[in-house]
Amino acid sequence: QVQLVESGGGSVQAGASLRLSCAPSVSTSNGYCMGWFRQAPGKEREAVATIDTDGTTIYADSVKDRFTISKGNAKTVVYLQMNSLKPEDTATYYCVADQVDCESAWQYGVMSGRFPDFAYYGQGTQVTVS
Numbered sequence: 001q002v003q004l005v006e007s008g009g010g011s012v013q014a015g016a017s018l019r020l021s022c023a024p025s026v027s028t029s030n031g032y033c034m035g036w037f038r039q040a041p042g043k044e045r046e047a048v049a050t051i052d053t054d055g056t057t058i059y060a061d062s063v064k065d066r067f068t069i070s071k072g073n074a075k076t077v078v079y080l081q082m083n084s085l086k087p088e089d090t091a092t093y094y095c096v097a098d099q100v101d102c103e104s105a106w107q108y109g110v111m112s113g114r115f116p117d118f119a120y121y122g123q124g125t126q127v128t129v130s
Helices: 102-112
Strands: 004-007 010-012 016-026 033-039 047-049 056-058 068-069 080-081 092-097 125-129
Touching: 004 092, 004 125, 010 068, 016 033, 016 092, 033 080, 033 102, 047 068, 047 080, 047 102, 056 102, 102 125
Parallel strands: 010 125
Antiparallel strands: 004 016, 016 080, 033 047, 033 092, 047 056, 068 080, 092 125
């Protein structure tokens, strides 16, 4: 069982930056795809970014060139640096993890129209951009 603890959400004005952090309860450095999903009220869940064990990153088109996913020095904590925030980024952000290949998950999402569910989710952190 993997527990994911998020922090770093908040309320900011458009154009500002925030950094979200996700701390797993166990090591996820081997074989885990880590990432961030978000869900706004009345909208479908959206995959935002993922990072594989080798550091390969993938982003949703809506956040490319604005958001950066990374791992800490210990390769356990996962960060989401969010720059140039827009009102449409307002959502609850969830850290996610699963022992899957990140690229395969994105390919499944493109083909099926819905990103696959992951095994582990954090409690969610609210990001509000006005």
